[in-house]
Amino acid sequence: MLYIRGEQVYHEINYMRFRELPCRTFFTRLNEPPRIIKETNMKEWTKEGNVIRINGEEIPVIFDGDVAVAGGGPGGLGAAIAAKRLGASVIIVELNGFLGGMCSYGAGMPLGGAYPGLKTIGGIAEEILTCVRTAGKDAADVRHMPLFGDWYFHDAEYFKSFIAKFVRELGLKVRLHTMFSDVIMKDDRSLAGIIVDSKNGREAILAKAFIDATGDADVCARAGARFEKGDENGDMMGGTIVYNLGGVDVDAYMAYIKEDPGLKKAIEKAHADGFPVSDDDKFSSIHKGVRPNSLFMNSVRVRGVDGTDADSLTEAELEGRIRVQEEVEFMRAYIPGCKEAYIMNTGSQIGIRDTRRIIGEDRLTEKDCLDLRKRPESVILRCAGPFDNTTRGHARTNVLNDIIMEEWYDIPYGCIVPKDLDNVVVSGRTFSCECMALTSSRGQALLMGLGQAAGTAAKMIVDAGIAFKDVDVAALQEQLTKDGCDLFGRE
Numbered sequence: 001m002l003y004i005r006g007e008q009v010y011h012e013i014n015y016m017r018f019r020e021l022p023c024r025t026f027f028t029r030l031n032e033p034p035r036i037i038k039e040t041n042m043k044e045w046t047k048e049g050n051v052i053r054i055n056g057e058e059i060p061v062i063f064d065g066d067v068a069v070a071g072g073g074p075g076g077l078g079a080a081i082a083a084k085r086l087g088a089s090v091i092i093v094e095l096n097g098f099l100g101g102m103c104s105y106g107a108g109m110p111l112g113g114a115y116p117g118l119k120t121i122g123g124i125a126e127e128i129l130t131c132v133r134t135a136g137k138d139a140a141d142v143r144h145m146p147l148f149g150d151w152y153f154h155d156a157e158y159f160k161s162f163i164a165k166f167v168r169e170l171g172l173k174v175r176l177h178t179m180f181s182d183v184i185m186k187d188d189r190s191l192a193g194i195i196v197d198s199k200n201g202r203e204a205i206l207a208k209a210f211i212d213a214t215g216d217a218d219v220c221a222r223a224g225a226r227f228e229k230g231d232e233n234g235d236m237m238g239g240t241i242v243y244n245l246g247g248v249d250v251d252a253y254m255a256y257i258k259e260d261p262g263l264k265k266a267i268e269k270a271h272a273d274g275f276p277v278s279d280d281d282k283f284s285s286i287h288k289g290v291r292p293n294s295l296f297m298n299s300v301r302v303r304g305v306d307g308t309d310a311d312s313l314t315e316a317e318l319e320g321r322i323r324v325q326e327e328v329e330f331m332r333a334y335i336p337g338c339k340e341a342y343i344m345n346t347g348s349q350i351g352i353r354d355t356r357r358i359i360g361e362d363r364l365t366e367k368d369c370l371d372l373r374k375r376p377e378s379v380i381l382r383c384a385g386p387f388d389n390t391t392r393g394h395a396r397t398n399v400l401n402d403i404i405m406e407e408w409y410d411i412p413y414g415c416i417v418p419k420d421l422d423n424v425v426v427s428g429r430t431f432s433c434e435c436m437a438l439t440s441s442r443g444q445a446l447l448m449g450l451g452q453a454a455g456t457a458a459k460m461i462v463d464a465g466i467a468f469k470d471v472d473v474a475a476l477q478e479q480l481t482k483d484g485c486d487l488f489g490r491e
Ligand SMILES: Cc1cc2nc3c(=O)[nH]c(=O)nc-3n(C[C@H](O)[C@H](O)[C@H](O)COP(=O)(O)OP(=O)(O)OC[C@H]3O[C@@H](n4cnc5c(N)ncnc54)[C@H](O)[C@@H]3O)c2cc1C
Pocket: 070, 071, 072, 073, 074, 075, 076, 093, 094, 095, 096, 099, 100, 101, 102, 103, 106, 109, 110, 111, 112, 113, 178, 179, 180, 181, 213, 214, 215, 216, 218, 239, 240, 242, 298, 350, 351, 352, 353, 427, 428, 429, 430, 442, 443, 444, 445, 447
């Protein structure tokens, strides 16, 4: 029986190659139940005109070009913009009705991570940040956050419009409301195309290079590439529906939290009164909003959600929505300045902090971060940030600032290249790293920079007809530098 390369293959591969990985990773994965794999062979297909035929099914081809990007978040945007500007024909597919990923569905989650060592990473990330910073009445509020550096508190509604105009002016081919669902394999290590699902039904996208920016490594997993998920116990960080609370007397609120940081006393009182407030929620993650009389609420914490499982996601969305309303009622009842508070807007979906991370040609470790390891020969992005390990498993949020603000570590090129695939790279939070390393390196603006490297490398493999692992990293660095990236902290 021939299978789409999928998670069953992944289990077999894991077993065979576990010696390459720490044992804890091996056991974590072996304990996961095998998934159902469809009994089809996506290797057997033919193309006639604008249609491909797979297993008797005719699927229209909507793109046949150089680079296909799955996922329109910060990682996907950086990649698609870079490849397009370098002259590649590019399509980006996004399951939501807007681009931006967490920048847009995070209700204004501050764009962070772009200033490791207090110096900009430059390139597309800085270009986007500059636009967002200088947007007049819609301008982001840039605040220097202790431990985290400069954060761009922004209006996600503005970001959605801004990025729409940006990609339209660039002439980027965008397909919204469209979800990557399957791979068309060329051989065991390469994709010929991807299958997407939308209102139009199933459609095919053919390309020479693929960028998996789904935030969950959906493409890599579907193609059978190895990955890790969570920590040594398989535990992932908690999810959050972010929202903005309007109708707040912000001065009164700010004055109150000086005497009750994290709202601990108020929560104690609410519990004593039998008022429902979750112990998991993190009320120290409330900030002054970007709009008048508002608070930005990054407080809900839904534990145990697996963002790669629709049932788990559904439960988390329901729990998250209930939690938002409970929080609002708690704020109204117990917190000065919030009596008239109401929900201004919420993230359109729960924010997922981590799921799959690929097994790549290289790997960023926790020690690399702590040692501020620099690899000038392979760096594609500078990075810094505290280990922000948010409600993982049963643990409480733990923010460790072991990385000094004036310094940084490098993310090497091999971290975006899956060991098992030739013409796919990842961009975004799924790059190859230990789980603690990701807690330090997942800022949105930063991942736009990782995307720029992925998109630039994609154009290089298309031109040279080579595999991603064979990219000349020095030439990649040269191109990135030419395009405004500061890989070495020189500026
Ligand atoms: C609650 C929370 C708080 C955070 N706080 C901060 C913060 O303060 N500052 C900061 O900088 N970062 C923060 N982060 C981290 C940051 O938001 C993420 O690390 C970053 O957004 C990851 O970028 P990405 O492009 O990999 O994924 P995403 O931003 O998730 O984008 C992935 C995109 O791919 C799309 N997609 C997914 N699957 C498919 C598919 N199969 N087909 C088509 N499209 C698909 C999604 O709809 C989405 O648009 C936070 C994250 C969360 C969840």
